[in-house]
Structures are given as structure tokens and as C-alpha cells.
Amino acid sequence: MPMSAKFSARRYFLTPGQIESSSIARLISSLSSIAMEGDCLLCAAASPASPVCPPCTDSLPVLGDACPICAMPTWNAQVCGQCRSKAPDFDRTVAAWPYDYPIDRLIHSLKFRHHLELARWFAEALVAKLSLPNPTIVAMPLHHSRLAERGFNQALEIARLIATRAGGKLLPFAVERHHKTRLQSELPLADRGGNVRGAFRSRQSFAGETIVVVDDVMTSGATLNELARTLKQAGAKQVVNIVAARTLPYRETSRGHRQYEPENP
Numbered sequence: 001m002p003m004s005a006k007f008s009a010r011r012y013f014l015t016p017g018q019i020e021s022s023s024i025a026r027l028i029s030s031l032s033s034i035a036m037e038g039d040c041l042l043c044a045a046a047s048p049a050s051p052v053c054p055p056c057t058d059s060l061p062v063l064g065d066a067c068p069i070c071a072m073p074t075w076n077a078q079v080c081g082q083c084r085s086k087a088p089d090f091d092r093t094v095a096a097w098p099y100d101y102p103i104d105r106l107i108h109s110l111k112f113r114h115h116l117e118l119a120r121w122f123a124e125a126l127v128a129k130l131s132l133p134n135p136t137i138v139a140m141p142l143h144h145s146r147l148a149e150r151g152f153n154q155a156l157e158i159a160r161l162i163a164t165r166a167g168g169k170l171l172p173f174a175v176e177r178h179h180k181t182r183l184q185s186e187l188p189l190a191d192r193g194g195n196v197r198g199a200f201r202s203r204q205s206f207a208g209e210t211i212v213v214v215d216d217v218m219t220s221g222a223t224l225n226e227l228a229r230t231l232k233q234a235g236a237k238q239v240v241n242i243v244a245a246r247t248l249p250y251r252e253t254s255r256g257h258r259q260y261e262p263e264n265p
């Protein structure tokens, strides 16, 4: 269901009684306040302080125990089998939510419908999960042609606000994406590592530093891994990913619901 279809009729229509008792001035005033008021992007209730209202925020899907390296669900937050058999180039991943409804809609609204107010909302959630004081932050870079298409880099917008809130240092030009890669979502998982190989170039040394990499979604982790590899080649000691949403494996239940499957120990 499109988000716009999930609106609250209560707020958008006046009852006949209200219209009868309203002067034209009051009617205009209430209509203009509706237009100017901040509405929750999910339920359309009044939410002047945040693009997602507190009840919708509280009902978002939760990411449970997960591998500390790649954020894939595991029992008791153990390191997953994949990270144990071949450790990735990044050292830790912090994810706020599973990439599922309605987080997928919110990320789409930020990227493609220019709801830039969501960058602040994502940043606030991520700062709460980031335990590093004064972090040095790099946002997942976009190739300049994709930046020209979209007009902004959503990861950089989130990273900028995380840096402000966490008292960190943002390095917006430290790494560039010099290969235009195919969209990872168009490729099978097995081909994603090769697609991004050599995609980034570091413009500075990160000798001995811990770098926090900000991205909106982590799917296979191949792009984040390639960025971590580039940062480590430039001297970074540790790379910590912080992502709004993590794509998870799931199975369909007999009732047609999706259920996440933590990896068995």
C-alpha cells in the first residue's frame, strides 16, 4: 500500500458540524495549518517535531541479536559463520533496523522523494547506537554521475548530522568513487564483490585511525567491504560501519508472513 494511502481521514476532512460552525476565516486557518504542519510520513498524524511520529517509531521492526562484525542475526550475538570463515575488511557493523517495511519506504522517501528531513531522523537513531566518542566519519561515496542524477548523497546527509551530534569529524572528500558500478541490487549476490572491486580511491592517509563509515542500507556488504579495504590500504586501523538498515535472510511462514532466520550456532 502506498504511504499516501495510509492517511488519517480524521485530520484531513472537517465534519459537517465543524463546517457549519466555522467561519470562512477559521476554515482557511485550519486548512493552512494542515498544509504547514509536519505530518508523520507513515500514518499522517500530526508530528511537528519529527518526520515519523513517536508511536510509529516505537512500532518499527527490531533487529535482534546479531553478528558484531556484519550485523547478520545470530544467536546470542555471536560472530556468524561467514565472518568466522573469512573475516571481512571492516571490523564492526552497527545497524539500526532490518531493511523491511516500513524502513524500506522511509529510505526510498529520503533517496528518491527528497524527504531530506529523514536524514536527521536516521542520524539521531544512529548516534544513539554509536558508542565511539568524537568519531572520524566517511560517508559511502556516490559516483559523480549518480550524484548529478540524484542531486545529493543520502549517506553524506546522514553522516553530516551524525558528525554534528556526536562531536565527530566528517571527511566528505577523503574517498572518491571513481568507477561507476552497476547497481548492486541488479546483480546476484555472488557477483557483487567483483562489481565493486577497485571502485574507490582514497585521497588521504588514515594512518592509525578508526574510521566510521555511514551508509543507508547494507545488503551483501560487498560495497562496504570494498570501501573498508580501501581505507585499510590507506592506513586505517579499524573500520566501523554504521547503517540505517540491514537486509536479512527470511523465510515465508505457512501464513505468508516473513520471519527472520538467525544463523544456527
Ligand SMILES: [Zn+2]
Pocket: 040, 041, 042, 043, 044, 045, 052, 053, 054, 055, 056, 057
Ligand atoms: Zn505515525
Ligand SMILES: [Zn+2]
Pocket: 067, 068, 069, 070, 071, 072, 079, 080, 081, 082, 083, 084
Ligand atoms: Zn558476520
